[in-house]
Amino acid sequence: MLPRSRQALTRQIDQFVIAEIGGTFVGCGSLFRLGNDLVEVRSIGLREEGKGKGVGTMILEKLVEEARRQRIPKIMALTYATDFFLKNGFAVVEKEIFPEKVWTDCVNCKKQHACDEIAVLKRLD
């Protein structure tokens, strides 16, 4: 997961889903629109005490549901938690099929020439 500035988070706050257990915040995830037909899962992460209980899956399902509601046919992520996404119906793809991502974010990323994150995609159409 990449660090995000407070300013960037404030701008995107309405795109976030949060999870609570017993009224306590345990995790979140967000959607970021990359183009007319593509949205990215960003900032999906749980506090240690929230992990391994299906909460991540619930957050991801909510984000997928929201992408469907907006009629966006493709949802992607760059991740190290590849199996988590595979278990939720995503497939591994080449990063290069997302020029929208490469030319907006990756060009400004310190790791751009040594990116070891895996691209995953789920088609919703």
Ligand SMILES: CC(C)(COP(=O)(O)OP(=O)(O)OC[C@H]1O[C@@H](n2cnc3c(N)ncnc32)[C@H](O)[C@@H]1OP(=O)(O)O)[C@@H](O)C(=O)NCCC(=O)NCCS
């Ligand atoms: C990845 C993360 C959101 C998963 O949330 P979670 O609630 O623990 O996951 P779930 O309980 O819904 O697990 C669903 C499945 O994904 C697998 N999984 C969970 N975390 C995983 C990980 N980090 N890597 C690979 N697979 C993982 C689980 O084993 C589980 O499989 P099972 O159904 O066969 O048992 C959480 O571990 C996390 O916050 N990780 C740190 C931040 C991160 O890596 N975010 C992803 C950045 S894109």
